[in-house]
Amino acid sequence: MMISKAPIRVGLFVTCLVDLFRPSVGLAAVKLLEDAGCVVEAPLRQTCCGQPAYNSGDRRDAKAIARQVIDLFEGYDYVVVPSGSCGGMLHEHYPRLFADEPAMARRAEGLSARTFELVAFLTDKLGLERVDARFEGAVAYHDSCSCLRELKVRDQPRRLLSTVEGLTLAELANPEICCGFGGAFCVKYPEISTRMVDEKIEDIRASGARTLLAADLGCLMNIAGRLHREGDRIEVRHVAEVLAGMTDAPPIGGR
Amino acid sequence: MERTSHAFKESAVRALQDATLQMALGNMRVGFVGKRQKARERLPEFERLCDLARDIKDHTLKHLDFYLEAFEARVKAQDGEVHWCRTPAEARQVILEICQRVEARTVTKGKSMIAEEIALNEFLEANGIEPVETDLGEYIIQLAHEPPSHIIAPAIHKTREQVSDLFFEHHRQYGKTRRLDETRALVDEARQVLRPKYVAADVGITGANFLVAETGSVVIVTNEGNSDLTRTLPKVHIVTASIEKLVPNVEDVWTILRLLARSATGQELSTYTTFASGPRQEGELDGPGEFHVVLLDNGRSDVLGTEFQDILRCIRCAACINHCPVYRAVGGHAYGWVYSGPMGAVLTPMLIGIEEAGHLPNASTFCGRCEAVCPMRIPLPRMMRHWREREFEGGHSPPTFRRGIKLWAWLARHPRLYGPVMALAIGLMARLAGRRRRFRVLPLAGGWTGSRDFPAPEGQRFMAMWRARRAARGGP
Amino acid sequence: MSAGKEAARAAILARVRASLGRGPGEAARPDELARRLAGGRPNLIPARSRVGAEERLALFVRMAEEVAASTVRCASPDEVPGAVGAFLAGHNLPSELVMAPEVEGYPWHAAPTLTLRKGRASKDDLTGLTGAFAGIAETGTLMMVAGPKSPTTLNFLPDNHVVLLPTGRIFGAYEEAWAELRRQSPRRPPTTVNFITGPSRTADIEQTMQLGAHGPRRLHIILVGPDAPPGEAPPGEEG
Known part of the structure; x- marks a missing residue:
């Protein structure tokens, strides 16, 4: 279908958490994109989207980092991000950051329009309807707040997951409720954060799933960390790993 | 009325441990x-x-x-x-x-x-x-x-x-x-x-x-x-x-x-x-x-024309409060003054000062449910972030926190240094964690490891793997 | 107004204008603001109530009963005294009522067992009997307009509230009923207008709904029609 056209050039914004903690997710994202016919590049000088500064009220640093990201990713047809919150940062918040600089605002708008969360990009832009992967067992998908409300990604991952051989999808009772990660929130207000993740875990257990998936590494590390502390054996992975059929690496935080 | 917004953190912890309060708050979950x-x-x-x-x-x-x-x-x-x-x-x-x-x-x-x-x-x-x-x-x-x-x-x-x-x-x-x-x-x-x-x-x-x-x-x-x-x-x-x-x-x-x-x-x-x-x-x-x-x-007339004007649309329906996971965990008294939940987190600093109420706009994951249910379309998380900006610019946020953010931002803006420093750090962490692949305690991360294990990094940066792959394929 | 109060007024208005970046009296487009201030143009009326008279009545009844009001229909004013008696008997209530002067024209002589006192309510009255300015089908709401013949206390003090509502007075939406009020009272709005949707209620104890918090525990609506009683005009045609 795409053979006659020039291939789509995708800039992969891998996110700092994936880069540093879980490169497997990056590799899975590359595989999914290349299998779908894209040419993938990951600019080597990328670091972080600036969210830690932005959400802490450090607007100046957030802007400086955003400028850097815009410079690096301007030349691609699309920018794909294996994270709802970083994707939301580029898509929603960069234009807002430069509201007082018209020239930069235009560039930020341009980037915003070309930025997609990984799974939504596969389904909505590339029209992917199924994946060639196998994963045994019951799986629950956790909607990150940024995917759900900022980027309106909800059905896309469920649709693709339902095509994974051997996988059964379990729904959480309260999919709209936050897991309590919230970046700095989880270390600034650990008691509240813990209560929130405990309620999420209650739902995960009740769903009967043996594996929990999500599109945001922040949520996943939070949930995995609490599950492990509680001695629970439910495994936690990024959704891209399962969709790409790349589940050889141990789950997040080990078994 | 007594103001205890500055003690939000302590009040929140007490509220979480108050079994009677938790029982009462449980009733709102269904309704x-x-x-x-x-x-x-x-x-x-x-x-x-x-x-x-x-x-x-x-x-x-x-x-x-x-x-x-x-x-x-x-x-x-x-x-x-x-x-x-x-x-x-x-x-x-x-x-x-x-x-x-x-x-x-x-x-x-x-x-x-x-x-x-x-x-x-x-x-x-x-x-x-x-x-x-x-x-x-x-x-x-x-x-x-x-x-x-x-x-x-x-x-x-x-x-x-x-x-x-x-x-x-x-x-x-x-x-x-x-x-x-x-x-x-x-x-x-x-x-x-x-x-x-x-x-x-x-x-x-x-x-x-x-x-x-x-x-x-x-x-x-x-x-x-x-x-x-x-x-x-x-x-x-x-x-x-x-x-x-x-x-x-x-x-x-x-x-x-x-x-x-x-x-x-x-x-x-x-x-x-x-x-x-x-x-x-x-x-x-x-x-x-x-x-x-x-x-x-x-003080409301001063808010007109500022980045906080939208909160003046509020009709006090409490939808944001009813859908707020933080409110549901700690109840309203922890907020320390008249208004609570997301609308309180925006309104209270406006009425009694960000110095007194700085915690309120910070105690949010920006989960965005408040904005999604607000019938007046008030961008509550955005305004909480504006308060954080005022706090940061005014030098009111905790100094260690500020330094941490500044250091991270500085590194993120210097990719040539960021790369090797981070590679070293995650390599070390991965080795320390070993086959367990997680930490029960971690220096300077008590906020996390007090109640959660910390998942260890896999050991290599993605960017390093990507560079290697490119080199192997003869790329630039 | 004292000097201090005048100063507060001036200071607040000045601050509002300064924040909005305007001088005094500099309101943008005064014609447009004056038009807006005059009201009378509905923004968006939900489709739910855009139905014919028969369906509108049915919607009113359905919505009112959903919020725990009870309703009964009387084909003509002659049946009303009997319906009031039946309500009282059905709830084992004494046959004394305090009545709004606006409904004294009904043929009460037909029900000699009822003891009717005309006037405002006192805290010991068990049952109040009133008319209503209008019914609003959208939510089964009653619109009560205060006046010399319709004291407000009757809507709130007695435990039981019986309302006589001619079916010809049921509008689709609030805005339509208010437009009718504007026509009848163009100079100023009445002292008090109460929109009542079901009996009084509270959920302040453990989120459990209880009827009869401070206002009436029972709201009984007697729909009188097809003939509207004298002096009551049917609502105009709606668009």
Whole structure:
């Protein structure tokens, strides 16, 4: 279908958490994109989207980092991000950051329009309807707040997951409720954060799933960390790993 | 009212450990959220009404001076009075003067957040006037000497058993000596006790949901009917309202009213919606002899034209509070002042200062559910972030936190240094974690590892793998 | 107004204008604001109530009963005294009522067992009897307008509230009923207008709904029609 056209050039914004903690997710994202016919590049000088500064009220640093990201990713047809919150940062918040600089605002708008969360990009832009992967067992998908409300990604991952051989999808009772990660929130207000993740875990257990998936590494590390502390054996992975059929690496935080 | 917003963190921890409070908060999980959702689904025009409501309020705020003056002129033409008050102290004084002029001894009160904001009850008591709260929830917490913990369900933090204890203790003086367990019986007893108070009160004070410029009307919404008895029976009706309650005309009010109850309790419309437009007219058999509107600014005029203006659209429906996971975990008192939840996190720093209330806009994951359910389309997370910006720029955020953010940002802006430093750090962490692949304790990460294991990095940077792959394929 | 109060007024208005970046009296487009201030133009009326008279009546009944009001129909005013008696008997209530002067024109002589007192309510009255300015089908809401013949206390003080509503007075939406009020009372709005949707209620104790918090525990609506009683005009045609 795409053979006659020039291939789509995708800039992969891998996110700092994936880069540093879980490169497997990056590799899975590359595989999914290349299998779908894209040419993938990951600019080597990328670091972080600036969210830690932005959400802490450090607007100046957030802007400086955003400028850097815009410079690096301007030349691609699309920018794909294996994270709802970083994707939301580029898509929603960069234009807002430069509201007082018209020239930069235009560039930020341009980037915003070309930025997609990984799974939504596969389904909505590339029209992917199924994946060639196998994963045994019951799986629950956790909607990150940024995917759900900022980027309106909800059905896309469920649709693709339902095509994974051997996988059964379990729904959480309260999919709209936050897991309590919230970046700095989880270390600034650990008691509240813990209560929130405990309620999420209650739902995960009740769903009967043996594996929990999500599109945001922040949520996943939070949930995995609490599950492990509680001695629970439910495994936690990024959704891209399962969709790409790349589940050889141990789950997040080990078994 | 005492301010404890600065101690949010400690109050929140206490609240999480308070089993009775947690039980009471558990009741809200089933109610508000599902009922709102159903009411919204039943009205296909809901989202369009939200857009219209936002536009109505934006228009009003943009011409607030015009509508305030128009409202005042209308009220005066209908034999009412409008009292403009810059500060809580001015508002309290105006109210006291009216009460003293009519030699008031008791005052009945309908629920009013502005009365809470100006700490009216304490002030009246100190001046020898007895305020009697008539909204059942407000009455309960008045007996308990506590502030409200929720803007539409002020006693939501109380269990039935606690209410039973309070009534048993305080209703003895009215000859009610039996301890009651049933909710029905408790409601009936409160009704019996409050009935003579309505009749005996010299002045009735209510809040206002809207002020209508077209008609000079004060719109008062309740389910109990208490504010109507409070308005109708005493000689004098005083309304406490802040300046942003203005709405241009009656049609505009109805557009917003279609959203208010649905968003608040999931009702199609609250039981009583009253348009009060002045004192009793000639020939009428009841109604107050005097009608006063106390208009409070308290810093709101300064907010117009700033990045916080949108919060002035708030209609106090509490949808944001009912859907807030932080509120649900800790309840309203932890917020330390009159307003709680997301709207409180934005409003409180505005009214009592970011130095006192800095925690509130920080205690959010930015999960965005508040904004998603707000019928007035108020971008609450964005405004919490603006408070964090003011705090950061003003140097009020904790120094270690600031340094940490600055260091991270500096590194992120220097990719040549970021790469090797991070590679070293994650390599070390991965080796330390070994086959366990997680940490139980980690230096400087107590906030995380106090209750969670910390997943170890896999060991290599993705960017390093990518560079290697590119090299292997002969790329640049 | 005292000097201090005048100063507060001036200061607040000045601050509002300064924040909005305007001088005094500089309201943008005064014509447009004046038009807006006059009201009378509905924004958006939900489709739910855009139905014919028969369906509108049915919608009113359905919505009112959903919020725990009870309703009964009387084909003509002659049946009303009997319906009131039946309500009282059905709830074992004494046959004394306090009545709004606006409904004294009904043929009460036909029910000699009822004891009717005309006037405002006192706190010991058990049952109040009133008319209503209008019914609003959208939410089963009653619109009560205060006046010399319709005291407000009757809507709130007695435990039981019986309302006589001619079926010809049922509007679809609030805005339509208010437009009718504007026509009848063009100079100023009445002192008090109560929109009542079901009996009084509270959920302030553990989120459990209880009827009869401070206002009536029972709201009984007697729909009188097809003939409207004298002096009551049927609502105009709606668009």
